[in-house]
Amino acid sequence: MPRTRGTFLLQLAVKNLTRYKRRTAITATAIGFGVAIFVAMASMLDGFEAESNRNLARYELGSAAVAHPEYWDDREQYPLDLVVENAEAVLEAFDRASIAAAPRVAFQGELVVHYDPFPEDGSLHLAFYGIDPVRDVTVFDLADGIVEGEFLGENEYGLLIGRWLADRLGAEIGFPVTVLARTRDGFHQIIDLEIAGIFETPNPVVDRGAVFLPISTAELYLEMRGAVTSLHLALGESVPGTADLEPARQALSQALPQAGGAEEESQARGEEEQPPVVLSFADMTRELAEAMEVEKASNNVVLFLLAVIAVVGISNTMLMSVLEREREVGMMRAVGVRNAEIRKVFMFEAAGIGLIGSLIGITFSIGLVAFMVHVGIDYGAMIEDIDMGYRTGTVLYGVWNPATMVAATAFAVVVAGVTSFLPTSRILRRPVSESLRRS
Amino acid sequence: MISAQVVHKTYIDGETQVHALRGIDLNIGEAEFLAIAGPSGSGKSTLLNIIGCIDTPDSGEVQIDGELVTGRKTRDLVEIRRAKIGFVFQNFNLIPVLTAYENVAMSLALLGLREAEIRERSMTMLAEVGLQGMEDRRPSRLSGGQQQRVAVARALVKEPLIVLADEPTANLDSETGEDVLKLMLELNSRLGTTFVFSTHDQMVMEYARRLCLLHDGLIVSDEHRSA
Ligand SMILES: Nc1ncnc2c1ncn2[C@@H]1O[C@H](COP(=O)(O)OP(=O)(O)O)[C@@H](O)[C@H]1O
Numbered sequence: 001m002p003r004t005r006g007t008f009l010l011q012l013a014v015k016n017l018t019r020y021k022r023r024t025a026i027t028a029t030a031i032g033f034g035v036a037i038f039v040a041m042a043s044m045l046d047g048f049e050a051e052s053n054r055n056l057a058r059y060e061l062g063s064a065a066v067a068h069p070e071y072w073d074d075r076e077q078y079p080l081d082l083v084v085e086n087a088e089a090v091l092e093a094f095d096r097a098s099i100a101a102a103p104r105v106a107f108q109g110e111l112v113v114h115y116d117p118f119p120e121d122g123s124l125h126l127a128f129y130g131i132d133p134v135r136d137v138t139v140f141d142l143a144d145g146i147v148e149g150e151f152l153g154e155n156e157y158g159l160l161i162g163r164w165l166a167d168r169l170g171a172e173i174g175f176p177v178t179v180l181a182r183t184r185d186g187f188h189q190i191i192d193l194e195i196a197g198i199f200e201t202p203n204p205v206v207d208r209g210a211v212f213l214p215i216s217t218a219e220l221y222l223e224m225r226g227a228v229t230s231l232h233l234a235l236g237e238s239v240p241g242t243a244d245l246e247p248a249r250q251a252l253s254q255a256l257p258q259a260g261g262a263e264e265e266s267q268a269r270g271e272e273e274q275p276p277v278v279l280s281f282a283d284m285t286r287e288l289a290e291a292m293e294v295e296k297a298s299n300n301v302v303l304f305l306l307a308v309i310a311v312v313g314i315s316n317t318m319l320m321s322v323l324e325r326e327r328e329v330g331m332m333r334a335v336g337v338r339n340a341e342i343r344k345v346f347m348f349e350a351a352g353i354g355l356i357g358s359l360i361g362i363t364f365s366i367g368l369v370a371f372m373v374h375v376g377i378d379y380g381a382m383i384e385d386i387d388m389g390y391r392t393g394t395v396l397y398g399v400w401n402p403a404t405m406v407a408a409t410a411f412a413v414v415v416a417g418v419t420s421f422l423p424t425s426r427i428l429r430r431p432v433s434e435s436l437r438r439s
Numbered sequence: 440m441i442s443a444q445v446v447h448k449t450y451i452d453g454e455t456q457v458h459a460l461r462g463i464d465l466n467i468g469e470a471e472f473l474a475i476a477g478p479s480g481s482g483k484s485t486l487l488n489i490i491g492c493i494d495t496p497d498s499g500e501v502q503i504d505g506e507l508v509t510g511r512k513t514r515d516l517v518e519i520r521r522a523k524i525g526f527v528f529q530n531f532n533l534i535p536v537l538t539a540y541e542n543v544a545m546s547l548a549l550l551g552l553r554e555a556e557i558r559e560r561s562m563t564m565l566a567e568v569g570l571q572g573m574e575d576r577r578p579s580r581l582s583g584g585q586q587q588r589v590a591v592a593r594a595l596v597k598e599p600l601i602v603l604a605d606e607p608t609a610n611l612d613s614e615t616g617e618d619v620l621k622l623m624l625e626l627n628s629r630l631g632t633t634f635v636f637s638t639h640d641q642m643v644m645e646y647a648r649r650l651c652l653l654h655d656g657l658i659v660s661d662e663h664r665s666a
């Protein structure tokens with residue numbers, strides 16, 4: 001189509017938009033409302049996911065981890081038989097490759113506290129982590145979260161506990177506690193420790209359910225014989241899950257005994273001796289990511305609502321406009337404007353309403369998103385006790401999401417444009433001579 | 440140039456059948472200035488619509504430019520109207536959001552002409568109909584007579600084979616109507632464009648060079664007159 005013809009149709013559509021200002025404004029505002037809610041919801045959900053992943057990386061997972069290939073699936077049982085043997089050699093290999101690595105021994109235990117100095121007797125099943133105070137800070141941010149006492153240093157028998165837990169136990173620095181656990185071989189063990197530090201992190205799972213002690217103490221009491229349950233790596237990526245794992249894999253293979261003879265050997269020793277593997281961030285967060293997808297799908301309801309608003313609003317508005325202009329359309333058809341061209345004019349018009357609506361919506365949503373990014377929404381006590389496994393605090397923050405804004409705009413424009421076809425068809429079906437007879 | 444042969448058209452309006460045209464024979468030659476006159480309901484609009492390829496006859500044949508148009512697809516008829524036929528309507532039918540210039544330029548934009556040519560021809564045509572200086576006015580800022588001049592310019596600018604005007608003066612006072620008629624007559628003699636217009640107004644008939652009287656869907660007289 002020569003340029004002038006297309007331009008003419010587009011210009012006509014734009015001018016027609018100014019014809020029913022009130023009607024256009026009302027429909028556009030309704031669409032804008034839908035767009036704004038969708039964009040704001042998406043911002044919140046993306047912010048939620050980003051925050052959860054960041055907190056997982058900062059306090060629990062790092063960029064990636066090294067573990068026994070079956071460890072991750074069984075991790076909730078805190079198995080001490082699916083371990084990385086000879087952790088020292090693996091750490092040395094990562095040191096040589098200049099990859100920050102921190103070993104952890106995770107085990108389940110019972111924390112027992114007694115009346116005086118504690119306000120009352122009690123015990124709690126918790127996740128215990130033996131950590132290397134020097135290496136841990138190169139991967140995790142736990143040390144920065146200490147709000148009372150100090151991070152594990154000189155004190156071989158120190159224990160770090162979260163603020164939330166400390167408040168509920170009435171724990172203070174220096175209070176003695178007893179930990180009941182089992183060794184690697186399954187024997188009961190008792191460890192006497194004292195509270196060395198209280199931490200507060202944005203990760204509620206760590207704050208409420210994890211306590212930390214020196215890895216040397218865990219090694220000794222649990223008779224680990226040089227093994228750890230996992231090693232965590234810091235690879236310097238800015239968004240969790242985006243790190244290149246190849247260097248880590250290479251470094252790990254350096255640390256492992258050569259293949260070949262070693263393979264037969266390992267078969268002889270049974271599955272416990274399988275060589276460790278590098279677990280990516282995605283490997284370790286699969287279930288949460290799937291749950292997150294479900295949460296995100298809830299925004300599809302809003303998207304659907306937006307579509308309904310656009311379809312209903314546009315079809316009504318366009319139907320009125322089309323019918324009011326029937327004689328004009330008849331004239332256009334009489335002088336030789338093709339039906340497809342008339343459709344195009346009305347489609348541009350409807351798409352224009354969709355675009356105006358989206359711009360209104362995006363203007364709105366910029367305000368909403370700015371609020372959510374800078375102030376956040378405090379869900380407070382509402383979700384305090386609902387543990388869905390997400391690592392987020394009670395204040396949820398949004399993120400800027402220009403791609404979502406563009407996508408919502410495109411969606412509204414396309415839906416609006418397509419919707420114009422129905423009302424337009426209504427008068428294009430009629431004979432031209434009848435349209436011309438309308439008064 | 441244009442011929443209609445034994446054209447019949449019946450409308451079904453609910454229970455009743457209206458036999459709007461009952462065997463029309465009409466040949467229109469080049470540069471004619473032809474009035475189709477007759478009382479309301481005699482079938483004038485129906486005849487013009489059929490000649491203008493807006494409507495199709497139930498039986499009979501219509502030829503335009505030596506080409507049989509009866510039985511052609513709607514799609515083809517649009518193209519014929521676009522290229523060969525200019526329309527002027529009783530109630531002007533301009534697009535209210537477009538200026539006088541844009542309403543005229545529309546005809547040429549649809550033909551896919553280049554910007555410069557569209558501008559040149561539209562401006563010239565607006566000057567021809569006496570609207571120089573009013574190109575940028577929207578219809579609401581033009582009088583009825585001026586609006587009908589824009590409509591005449593819109594029909595003529597594409598240099599059609601024929602201009603069909605259905606009661607072009609019916610919505611104008613007699614003086615303005617006469618002016619529009621004089622304009623059409625002048626353009627007819629100067630440019631040689633064929634004009635066919637319908638009317639039920641005695642004064643308007645006076646201007647016709649050829650007058651066909653229509654009664655109940657039949658041509659009852661066909662008279663050529665000298666200027
Ligand atoms: N679309 C239509 N449906 C039903 N009847 C129609 C239609 N168009 C015209 N008629 C009838 O056909 C007859 C001729 O109409 P028309 O051609 O408009 O006459 P005129 O233009 O001379 O007034 C009238 O009786 C009119 O009511």
Ligand SMILES: [Mg+2]
Pocket residue numbers: 483484485605606
């Ligand atoms: Mg009529």
